[in-house]
Amino acid sequence: MVDIILLFSIILALILAFLIIISITLLRFRRLVGACIALLRAREERSEISKKLRRRYVVFTAICEERVGFSDLQEAVSSKFCELFSKTMYYKASPQLVLFDESTQRGVYRVTHLYLDHLIVALGLVKNIKGKKCILLPLRTTGTLKKARELTRKLRF
Amino acid sequence: MRRVFADIHAALCTDENLSMYYKLGYTLIACEKFSGRTSEMTERGVSVVGKVVIDASSISDLREALGKVKYRESVIAVHPESVEVARWAAHDGRVDVILLTPSNIRIFDKRQFSTMKYYSKPLEIRIPHLLYSNSEVKSYFYRRLNMLVRFKLGFALGTSASSFYELLHPLVAVKALKTLYDIPEKIALLALTDIPRQIIFRKLNV
Structure with a gap:
């Protein structure tokens, strides 16, 4: 047991x-x-x-009283961007005017894809450039510069 | 660009403005002042209706003003200057929209929004007020707009453009609401398409 x-x-x-x-x-x-x-x-x-870390190319057109130049346009857009979203966001977005055809008043802006909306807003809210009344209209967004170049020629507005 | 956009408030409609409106994708516009005939404007691909804004500080003023206007033909917006007028306007069938501006923003509270929701009365907000006001007013707008979204109350956006250069691309307006006011893109899009379209169509079909 x-x-x-x-x-x-x-x-x-x-x-x-x-x-x-x-x-x-x-x-x-x-x-x-x-x-x-x-x-x-x-x-x-x-x-x-x-x-x-991707890039987006925004094709836009400028409709102004008189023709505007590359540097004036870049300055107007960057100051509007800083005014709306602060300088910190401007550095992060790093928008750059890649090309601007002064004869057709069309151009391409490059931006980081995270801040694409911010750039579109800044572009759309520019109302005068160096004292000239102006509106910038975003036409299309692409992923490559090659296609953006094509669109500046082909797009109708 | 699909032509689906509608503008609930344009300050002045000229030929130049209307052709630009069409290029930007707008097809229905409520105009406060015209320069031309409405039939001509419709031929251009843009349908235009009249717009009347009534400023009222008392209920009697509002009733008197509503008695005089042709509410079946034009879009009626009431700009209330007191809480009573805002409540009255919310349940009056002749009123199409209630206007929210920096001067009367304080009278729009939860109770007003719930009344408006009950009577399904949309709100009208003008884009320049949202974009070019001072920071204090912008903060008021931020809170009110987010309250609107929480209440699931409809609102319509108006450009209140009087000249060609004051026009705004609809995409820019939607993105601005998204980035500056944290409004969901779908709701911002509704404020430029479906809600103003419904109001303007009602006036066109009379």
């Missing part, structure tokens, strides 16, 4: 020990899985950031 009780208690102790070992390994495994998930997320975020 005593032997049976002893055997039973040993089996119980063994089972308990086994359960404890399993729970510890599971806990460690969970931490390991958590670490793996965190690593994957960090990698995804990094890849998203690298994806975010």
